[in-house]
Amino acid sequence: MHTQTLQIDNGVNVNALLGARQALAQAPEAARFTWRATSRWVNGTHSQATVEGYHGLGDEQRHKQRFHFDTDHPEVFASEDHGATPVEYVLVGLAGCLSAGIAAVAQHRGIQLRAVNATLEGSMDIQGILGMDSEIRNGFDDVRVTFEIDAEASREEIEALVAQSQKRSAVYDILTNPTNVSVTVK
Amino acid sequence: MSNASRRAAASCRAATVVVIGAGQAGLAMSHYLQARSIDHVVLERGEIAHSWRNERWDSLRLLTPNWQCRLPGVRYAGPDPEGFMTMPEVADFICRYAERLTAPMLTGTTVTSVHPVEGGYHVMTDGGAWRCRAVVIASGACSRPLIPALARDLPATVATLSAREYRRPSQLPEGGVLVVGASATGLQLADEIQRSGRPVTLAVGEHVRMPRRYRGRDIHRWLDTLGILDQRHDEVDDIVRARQVPSPQLIGSPEHRTLDLNTLTDRGVALVGRLVGRRDRTLQFSGSLANHCASADLKLGRLLETIDDWCRRHGLDESCPAPERLAPTRVPRSPKLSLDLGRGEIRTIVWATGFKPDHAWLHVPVFDPRGRLRHDGGIVDAPGLYVMGLPFMRRRKSSFIHGVDDDARELSAHLADYLANRKGRPGMSRSGIARLHSRGSLCL
Numbered sequence: 001m002h003t004q005t006l007q008i009d010n011g012v013n014v015n016a017l018l019g020a021r022q023a024l025a026q027a028p029e030a031a032r033f034t035w036r037a038t039s040r041w042v043n044g045t046h047s048q049a050t051v052e053g054y055h056g057l058g059d060e061q062r063h064k065q066r067f068h069f070d071t072d073h074p075e076v077f078a079s080e081d082h083g084a085t086p087v088e089y090v091l092v093g094l095a096g097c098l099s100a101g102i103a104a105v106a107q108h109r110g111i112q113l114r115a116v117n118a119t120l121e122g123s124m125d126i127q128g129i130l131g132m133d134s135e136i137r138n139g140f141d142d143v144r145v146t147f148e149i150d151a152e153a154s155r156e157e158i159e160a161l162v163a164q165s166q167k168r169s170a171v172y173d174i175l176t177n178p179t180n181v182s183v184t185v186k
Numbered sequence: 187m188s189n190a191s192r193r194a195a196a197s198c199r200a201a202t203v204v205v206i207g208a209g210q211a212g213l214a215m216s217h218y219l220q221a222r223s224i225d226h227v228v229l230e231r232g233e234i235a236h237s238w239r240n241e242r243w244d245s246l247r248l249l250t251p252n253w254q255c256r257l258p259g260v261r262y263a264g265p266d267p268e269g270f271m272t273m274p275e276v277a278d279f280i281c282r283y284a285e286r287l288t289a290p291m292l293t294g295t296t297v298t299s300v301h302p303v304e305g306g307y308h309v310m311t312d313g314g315a316w317r318c319r320a321v322v323i324a325s326g327a328c329s330r331p332l333i334p335a336l337a338r339d340l341p342a343t344v345a346t347l348s349a350r351e352y353r354r355p356s357q358l359p360e361g362g363v364l365v366v367g368a369s370a371t372g373l374q375l376a377d378e379i380q381r382s383g384r385p386v387t388l389a390v391g392e393h394v395r396m397p398r399r400y401r402g403r404d405i406h407r408w409l410d411t412l413g414i415l416d417q418r419h420d421e422v423d424d425i426v427r428a429r430q431v432p433s434p435q436l437i438g439s440p441e442h443r444t445l446d447l448n449t450l451t452d453r454g455v456a457l458v459g460r461l462v463g464r465r466d467r468t469l470q471f472s473g474s475l476a477n478h479c480a481s482a483d484l485k486l487g488r489l490l491e492t493i494d495d496w497c498r499r500h501g502l503d504e505s506c507p508a509p510e511r512l513a514p515t516r517v518p519r520s521p522k523l524s525l526d527l528g529r530g531e532i533r534t535i536v537w538a539t540g541f542k543p544d545h546a547w548l549h550v551p552v553f554d555p556r557g558r559l560r561h562d563g564g565i566v567d568a569p570g571l572y573v574m575g576l577p578f579m580r581r582r583k584s585s586f587i588h589g590v591d592d593d594a595r596e597l598s599a600h601l602a603d604y605l606a607n608r609k610g611r612p613g614m615s616r617s618g619i620a621r622l623h624s625r626g627s628l629c630l
Contacts, residue, residue, distance in 0.1 A: 028555075142520065156487055163481040166474070176473035178463040 008112040010103045030058045045079040046072040091120040093171045101165030115150040201227040204318040208234045211575030212324035214590040217258040218598035231296040235280035242273045244354045247438035258591045270438025320570035329544035336464040348537045355382030361533030368393040369432035372538035391460030394434040395482040398444040401506040415583040429578045467528040479515035
């Protein structure tokens with residue numbers, strides 16, 4: 001490990017992450033995580049989702065507190081706009097995932113970060129969700145993320161951080177690769 | 187079975203060491219065993235240098251220049267040190283090398299099983315059985331093509347073949363071709379198939395980009411000079427990952443040309459992301475092409491920076507041609523994410539998705555949960571068992587022709603020690619055998 005790691009602090013405990021990697025190599029079943037959310041329809045396009053428990057490290061786990069998220073649509077969709085649209089939450093998830101990755105990789109590589117700002121855009125043609133044209137998909141046809149990063153590193157090193165964070169990002173993977181989704185009624 | 191092999195099968199022959207495979211790795215090991223006067227036999231399923239002669243496509247030349255083709259005690263002495271050998275030339279080079287060795291080489295002899303027995307191993311072949319104290323596995327890293335599971339049940343209208351079966355474009359039906367994989371193999375096949383008039387789509391995942399020449403020297407000269415090829419397995423951060431890195435996008439050609447994704451784009455090859463899924467007739471590609479290309483460009487930039495650094499430090503900045511940077515890889519604005527095989531536009535899929543060794547005949551519990559051989563730089567996790575020639579096995583160059591020399595020298599020394607330390611001892615304990623022995627009939 002770089003001696004620099006001791007002097008820089010991005011608030012990421014890399015040693016804990018590396019330790020987890022070693023421990024999980026011995027007990028791969030503990031690496032199986034299940035993330036959960038529950039949701040309650042409120043009215044119209046407004047729903048409220050809750051996140052609290054999850055499964056991992058071979059046991060039930062719990063966040064320090066219960067988190068609530070309102071999803072809705074804006075007034076241009078004749079909705080009441082009680083929260084971000086579900087697709088905006090996808091961008092929020094991607095931003096959080098890539099930024100966390102950048103911090104972790106930077107810590108591991110001995111790079112002190114000062115600011116990591118991301119702007120995300122996802123574009124779609126809503127003729128898809130309105131069922132007007134079967135050739136047009138419902139979801140994003142393009143997602144663009146722009147990072148502005150201030151760090152004690154060269155431009156190439158910063159670009160490498162961003163590249164590596166995509167390689168290790170769950171949400172980036174979820175967005176770029178197909179996933180089996182099953183939706184059932186109880 | 188011939189009379190000779192029937193006679194052989196009836197008895198069990200003995201050698202101190204059995205070397206499995208007569209390619210560069212097995213022969214280099216034979217050289218060092220001979221130098222140490224360790225009695226051994228080399229068993230070869232086909233002919234000497236079999237895979238080089240029979241399991242490569244027609245146009246392939248080595249990715250390493252001739253000057254780099256060396257085996258223990260032999261260097262290239264021909265007229266074109268900077269050139270690249272064709273496959274028949276490689277096979278001849280290895281066959282000539284075999285003539286220098288004195289150990290018996292049994293060609294046309296396929297090993298069907300290896301079992302641990304008291305004091306060593308029992309090696310069964312289609313030409314009889316062998317008893318030995320140690321075994322060196324040198325049967326190659328590319329015995330079985332790695333083909334993704336989604337290849338099963340593809341529409342019958344699409345022909346599929348692996349890079350091992352591919353020989354030349356004319357072997358393929360007319361029409362579009364999907365080449366899966368962007369290592370040296372994938373790029374070379376995409377290039378020549380596209381030139382044959384069959385429009386190619388290339389699925390690109392993680393890859394390693396390299397120019398053929400840089401600042402007046404072959405890239406392999408630089409890798410050699412910088413000591414990158416000599417990096418040892420115990421010197422890198424993550425050896426498991428290092429062993430999985432695909433081969434650099436290189437081609438050995440008389441023109442010393444560079445082959446990269448931009449070359450292919452110029453020729454009209456369509457780039458798509460990694461092949462990640464299939465729903466019925468539709469193949470799905472990852473949306474990660476841009477990042478894979480950006481990562482490879484950054485990595486290439488770091489390599490060229492290292493070379494430039496070296497030039498500066500060695501006062502060669504003036505005498506070497508000036509540094510340059512390659513144009514970034516051009517990624518299509520929106521690469522295709524899916525491809526409906528039912529539409530008939532793709533007639534053939536070529537899997538350039540890598541290879542794995544075939545150790546199905548090795549009945550010794552030395553495999554990790556993923557079926558990979560457990561070894562420490564070629565010293566397999568069972569007494570007297572060694573392996574040669576796997577990617578980054580002991581050094582980054584382990585799977586290269588010139589890489590087997592150092593490995594064979596060191597492993598033969600370890601093997602000699604092992605044999606010496608076991609002399610006069612009662613041999614492997616019964617419980618040791620019970621632990622190692624899986625099943626099968628033994629000749630004791």
